[in-house]
Ligand code: SF4
């Protein structure tokens with residue numbers, strides 16, 4: 050080993066909260082990758098073009114109307130994608146050299162995620178015109 | 184014989200504060216590499232040119248430089264690959280330069296020591312009791328990460344290390360993971376806090392250039408991701424099982 054290398058180190062501090070947030074981020078990424086295409090297909094392609102499973106009279110609003118599973122599907126897809134997207138966006142900003150603003154960017158990012166998830170839950174559980182019986 | 188034009192960064196703090204380029208013409212054969220050109224310059228054109236090298240065969244990891252804009256081993260970069268172009272040879276980015284192509288490796292050395300790159304046992308058994316045995320599958324789990332030659336190309340390619348030198352970085356994490364995955368090692372509790380610090384693996388934003396430039400086929404990005412997964416599961420376990428989890 051090179052001579053003169055300073056060996057004194059501070060005791061390491063495990064970033065436990067960040068580890069959990071990263072876990073949610075990667076789970077959100079998986080959900081975004083698997084569920085978001087399904088949602089885009091149903092609402093953006095199948096419905097306007099009358100393709101399976103929305104051929105006939107079915108309208109994609111059934112996703113949030115009438116079934117708890119539908120509400121859960123929309124919540125998990127949108128919240129997971131939002132969490133993943135904002136977290137990734139923070140990383141991209143770090144990569145382009147905004148490291149000094151990191152703490153501020155992180156705070157803003159988590160605020161957007163938190164507000165987005167609350168708004169989404171409010172829409173699905175309160176404003177939803179035909180809230181399924183809980 | 185063809186002739187290559189080599190533009191080398193010169194930095195001589197004793198004569199001037201700014202680095203500058205110096206151009207040399209080097210005759211070469213098809214089997215010659217950039218390191219051969221540097222040796223030719225030193226032997227025949229300019230004895231003051233300063234750079235590191237040792238093995239000339241991609242083993243010692245000392246001859247790294249930024250060749251044509253990419254971190255490479257100069258002993259593994261053939262001159263004919265750049266035919267017709269001026270070849271820029273610069274010091275590895277992201278490290279302080281000491282002289283010409285020689286960079287200061289202290290930060291990297293400190294990180295290597297920090298992750299404790301040796302097998303840790305809770306209790307050593309005397310040699311008479313035989314070796315610690317390992318199956319082929321157990322070896323497979325960490326083998327690629329043990330091929331690192333400490334050339335630091337991955338640190339030069341990493342934009343996050345360029346922004347924050349406290350980041351533990353690719354090779355040190357790959358090496359830590361190599362021991363974490365080694366069935367003979369019992370030092371997880373010692374290494375986890377080091378790799379799971381904020382400036383351990385969590386600074387990595389998955390750029391992936393470390394794995395692209397590695398000349399030994401090590402995939403430090405994979406080691407970092409796997410270490411993150413271990414960190415996230417440990418953190419979750421410590422919340423769900425505060426007494427038993429780590
Ligand atoms: S991981 Fe690869 S690029 Fe990085 S120091 Fe080791 S051998 Fe060099």
Ligand code: FES
Pocket residue numbers: 236237238239240241242243244245246247256257258259
């Ligand atoms: S001289 Fe040893 S790796 Fe290039």
